[in-house]
Amino acid sequence: MIVYTCEDSFEAILTCIYDAWASGLGHRNLKLMVEPVGNLELFCEYRHVDPDSTKVESVIRSIHKKISGYAYQMIFRCAMSCSSEKADIIYRFLLLGFHYGRQITDMVQLPPVLALFELDRAVGNEAHYFREFIRFLNMRGNVLVAHIEPKSDVLTFLAPPFQDRMPSENWMIIDDNRKSAVIHPSDQDFYLTTLTEEEFKRLKTLEDPDDPYIDLWKGFFETIAIKPRENYRCQRSHIPLWYRKHATEFQNPLP
Amino acid sequence: MEIIEKDLSLQEKLNILADAAKYDVACTSSGVDRGGKKGSLGNSCAAGICHSFAADGRCVSLLKILQSNECVYDCKYCLNRASNDRVRTTFTPEEVSQLVIEFYRRNYIEGLFLSSGVCKNPTYTMELMYRSIDLLRNHYHFNGYIHVKAIPNAPQELIEKIGYLADRMSINLELPTAEGLHELAPHKTQASILKPMSLVQNRIVEHRLAIGKDPHMERSGSNRYLSGTIFDTAGQDRIRENASYPAVDSFRTPSLYRPDPFVPAGQSTQMIIGATGENDYQLLTTTQKLYQQFDLKRVFFSAYVPLNEDSHLPSLDTAPPLLREHRLYQADWLLRYYGFQAQDLLSNERPNFNILLDPKCDWALRHLELFPVEINRADYATLLKVPGIGTKSAIRIVKARKTGVLTFEALKKIGVVLKRAKYFITCQGKMQYHLRIEEDFITRQLTGEDYKSSWEIDNPQTYQQLSLFDDNQFASAQPIFSDIQKSLHGQL
Ligand code: SF4
Numbered sequence: 001m002i003v004y005t006c007e008d009s010f011e012a013i014l015t016c017i018y019d020a021w022a023s024g025l026g027h028r029n030l031k032l033m034v035e036p037v038g039n040l041e042l043f044c045e046y047r048h049v050d051p052d053s054t055k056v057e058s059v060i061r062s063i064h065k066k067i068s069g070y071a072y073q074m075i076f077r078c079a080m081s082c083s084s085e086k087a088d089i090i091y092r093f094l095l096l097g098f099h100y101g102r103q104i105t106d107m108v109q110l111p112p113v114l115a116l117f118e119l120d121r122a123v124g125n126e127a128h129y130f131r132e133f134i135r136f137l138n139m140r141g142n143v144l145v146a147h148i149e150p151k152s153d154v155l156t157f158l159a160p161p162f163q164d165r166m167p168s169e170n171w172m173i174i175d176d177n178r179k180s181a182v183i184h185p186s187d188q189d190f191y192l193t194t195l196t197e198e199e200f201k202r203l204k205t206l207e208d209p210d211d212p213y214i215d216l217w218k219g220f221f222e223t224i225a226i227k228p229r230e231n232y233r234c235q236r237s238h239i240p241l242w243y244r245k246h247a248t249e250f251q252n253p254l255p
Numbered sequence: 256m257e258i259i260e261k262d263l264s265l266q267e268k269l270n271i272l273a274d275a276a277k278y279d280v281a282c283t284s285s286g287v288d289r290g291g292k293k294g295s296l297g298n299s300c301a302a303g304i305c306h307s308f309a310a311d312g313r314c315v316s317l318l319k320i321l322q323s324n325e326c327v328y329d330c331k332y333c334l335n336r337a338s339n340d341r342v343r344t345t346f347t348p349e350e351v352s353q354l355v356i357e358f359y360r361r362n363y364i365e366g367l368f369l370s371s372g373v374c375k376n377p378t379y380t381m382e383l384m385y386r387s388i389d390l391l392r393n394h395y396h397f398n399g400y401i402h403v404k405a406i407p408n409a410p411q412e413l414i415e416k417i418g419y420l421a422d423r424m425s426i427n428l429e430l431p432t433a434e435g436l437h438e439l440a441p442h443k444t445q446a447s448i449l450k451p452m453s454l455v456q457n458r459i460v461e462h463r464l465a466i467g468k469d470p471h472m473e474r475s476g477s478n479r480y481l482s483g484t485i486f487d488t489a490g491q492d493r494i495r496e497n498a499s500y501p502a503v504d505s506f507r508t509p510s511l512y513r514p515d516p517f518v519p520a521g522q523s524t525q526m527i528i529g530a531t532g533e534n535d536y537q538l539l540t541t542t543q544k545l546y547q548q549f550d551l552k553r554v555f556f557s558a559y560v561p562l563n564e565d566s567h568l569p570s571l572d573t574a575p576p577l578l579r580e581h582r583l584y585q586a587d588w589l590l591r592y593y594g595f596q597a598q599d600l601l602s603n604e605r606p607n608f609n610i611l612l613d614p615k616c617d618w619a620l621r622h623l624e625l626f627p628v629e630i631n632r633a634d635y636a637t638l639l640k641v642p643g644i645g646t647k648s649a650i651r652i653v654k655a656r657k658t659g660v661l662t663f664e665a666l667k668k669i670g671v672v673l674k675r676a677k678y679f680i681t682c683q684g685k686m687q688y689h690l691r692i693e694e695d696f697i698t699r700q701l702t703g704e705d706y707k708s709s710w711e712i713d714n715p716q717t718y719q720q721l722s723l724f725d726d727n728q729f730a731s732a733q734p735i736f737s738d739i740q741k742s743l744h745g746q747l
Contacts, residue, residue: 103657109655132306146362161298163291165399167295225309225311227311229560234311235310
C-alpha cells in the first residue's frame with residue numbers, strides 16, 4: 001500500500017490527489033492522508049507531496065469542467081474539515097465524479113458520495129453554528145472581537161456573512177487554536193491573517209470587561225425562558241456545551 | 256391597580272419588559288432575504304437564524320420585548336392585564352434602539368420583536384412603537400429583522416406606516432372562536448383582529464403586484480410538485496377586490512421606481528391552546544382558513560401556561576399541553592409542505608389528534624388501501640404520504656433513482672426512517688420483511704415506538720431529541736435554521 005501524505009491545506013490536498021491519480025498505481029493500492037500521520041503502518045510506503053500551484057489549478061479546472069461548481073464548493077468545504085480521512089474521501093469522490101459527471105451529486109446511494117456529503121454537512125453545520133453562537137466583545141476604540149475554537153477551519157465561511165451583516169463596523173474573528181484571524185476594517189473587504197503570540201496577548205488587554213451590555217444580555221437571557229417549560233436537555237441538544245465556551249450568556253451567570 | 260415605577264434602571268426595565276413578552280411564541284427571524292449595505296447595520300436571512308437557546312429549549316433569535324407592560328385591557332389569561340398588581344414600565348424609543356443596536360453588534364440577536372400592552376390607548380401605544388422603529392431604521396440605519404405586533408383597534412395609518420418599516424407584522428387571533436375571545440378578552444373582538452390582518456394583507460398584495468410578483472406569498476418550492484395543497488384550493492378568490500392594482504400608465508422600469516417593501520416577511524398570528532374548550536379540528540380548520548383567506552406566512556400555537564387565577568380559566572396547577580401543541584405543529588407542517596388538508600387529518604367524528612401517533616402515521620393507518628407504494632416508481636406526492644419519508648428524502652429519492660435502482664440499504668442512507676416506512680413501501684416489488692399490512696398490527700408496532708417520545712414531550716424534564724419531520728438529519732449541507740429548529744419541538 002502506498003500512502004500519499006501532505007500538509008493540511010487545500011492546495012496540498014489537491015496536489016496530493018493529482019499525484020495519486022497520475023501515479024497509475026491503481027486506486028485500490030493507494031491511500032491519501034493529511035499530516036501528521038498518526039499510526040504509521042508497517043507495510044505501507046509513505047510519500048510526502050508538496051503543494052504545486054500548476055497541479056492545483058489543473059484539478060480545480062477538471063472539477064468545474066467534468067463535474068460542477070457545486071461539487072467544487074463541497075470539496076472545498078470538505079478540505080476545511082478536521083477529519084484525517086478528508087483527502088482520501090475527496091479522492092474517492094472524484095474518482096466517481098470524473099466518471100459520472102454532473103449527476104454524481106445526486107447519487108447519494110453510493111458510499112463514497114455519501115461520505116463526502118457527510119463530511120460537507122459536518123463542516124457546513126459547524127460554520128453555521130458559529131455564525132449563530134459567536135459573540136463579539138466590544139473593545140476600546142469600538143472594535144468588535146470574537147474568539148472561536150472550531151474543529152474545522154471555518155473562518156473562510158464565517159467572514160462573508162459577517163461582512164454582509166456589519167459592513168461598516170470594525171471587527172475581527174480569531175481562531176484561537178490556529179492563531180489565524182479575519183480582520184474587517186469598516187467599509188472595506190475582510191482579509192485573513194495569522195497572529196503572533198504578542199499580538200494575541202495585546203488584543204486581550206484591550207477588551208472591555210465593564211461593557212454594560214454583557215449584563216443586560218445575560219439578564220434578558222435568563223428572563224426569557226418560561227419556567228413551566230424548562231427543558232435543559234432540549235437546550236443542550238441545540239446548543240451543545242462545547243459551543244458555549246465563548247458564548248457571553250453562559251459565562252459567569254449573574255448573581 | 257398598578258404601580259408605575261419612575262426610577263427603574265435599564266436592566267430592571269429590560270427584565271420586566273422581556274418577562275412580560277416571553278409568552279408570545281412567534282419569535283423567528285425568517286421570511287426575508289436582505290443583503291447588508293454600507294453605512295447600515297444588519298441583514299436578514301430568509302431561513303432565520305437562532306442565536307441562543309433559553310433554559311426552556313426555545314430559540315432566542317430576536318430581542319423580544321414589550322414597548323410597555325401598562326395595559327388598559329383586561330384579557331383574563333394575560334399577566335399584564337389591567338386588574339393585575341404589577342410593576343409597570345415603558346421603554347422610550349431611544350432605549351429600544353440602543354438595546355437593539357448594541358445587542359446586534361455583539362451577535363446576540365437577529366433583530367427586534369416588539370409587542371406592547373395597551374398603554375393609555377391603542378393609538379398612543381402604536382405611535383410609540385412607530386417612533387421606536389422609525390428611530391431604529393432611519394436614524395440608526397438598522398437593516399436587520401424587525402417584527403412588530405399590531406395592537407387591536409389601532410388606527411389604519413399607523414399600522415401602514417409601521418408596515419413599511421417592519422419585516423413581519425402579526426396580530427394574535429388568541430382564540431379560534433369569537434365566543435372564546437369574548438369570554439377571555441372582553442376588550443377585543445374578532446373584527447378588531449381580522450380588520451388589521453386584512454389591511455396588512457391588502458398592502459402586501461399591492462406591493463407584490465407593483466413589483467411584478469405573484470400576489471400570494473412564496474411557499475415551499477417543492478409544493479409545485481403537489482396538487483390540491485391548501486394553497487391551490489384557496490383558489491382564485493384570494494385576489495381581493497379592494498386591492499388596487501397599479502394602472503398601466505403608472506408602469507415604470509424597476510430601476511427608476513422601486514416601491515418600498517411592505518411587510519416583506521409576511522404576517523403571522525398565534526392561538527392559545529388549552530385555555531378554552533376548542534378541539535383540535537376547530538384549531539386546525541381555523542389555521543387552514545387563516546392561510547387561505549389571509550395568506551399568512553405562519554400560524555403559531557402556544558400551549559396555555561396558567562398565570563392568573565380566574566374562574567373562566569384552567570386552574571393554576573394545570574400543566575401546559577405541550578404534546579397537543581406539538582401535534583398541532585406537526586399537522587401545520589403537513590398542511591404547508593405535504594399537501595394535506597385539515598379534513599384529511601381530522602373530522603367532526605374524530606376531532607382530536609391521536610396522542611400515541613403523529614398525524615401522518617395516523618392518517619396512513621386509516622388509508623392502508625393506498626399502500627404499499629413502490630419507491631422506484633411512486634411520484635413525489637405519493638412518496639410524501641409515506642410515514643418515515645420527509646420532503647428532503649422524497650426529493651433525494653426522486654433524484655437518486657434516475658441514476659439507478661434504490662434498495663432499502665440506499666434508502667436508509669438517503670435519510671428515510673425505515674423503522675416507520677418499512678410497513679408502507681416496496682423496493683422493486685418487495686417489502687423489507689414479510690410484514691402483514693394490517694391495521695392493528697402496524698398500529699401496535701408504531702405506537703410502541705411513539706409512546707416514549709410522546710410522553711417525553713408532555714414531561715419536558717425527560718426530553719429526548721425528536722423530529723417533527725421524517726427525515727433523518729442527513730446530507731443537508733445547511734443545518735437546521737431557526738424556523739425549523741423551533742418547529743422541531745413544537746415550541747415556536
Ligand atoms: S391587550 Fe390583553 S393580551 Fe395584550 S397586554 Fe393587554 S391584557 Fe395582555
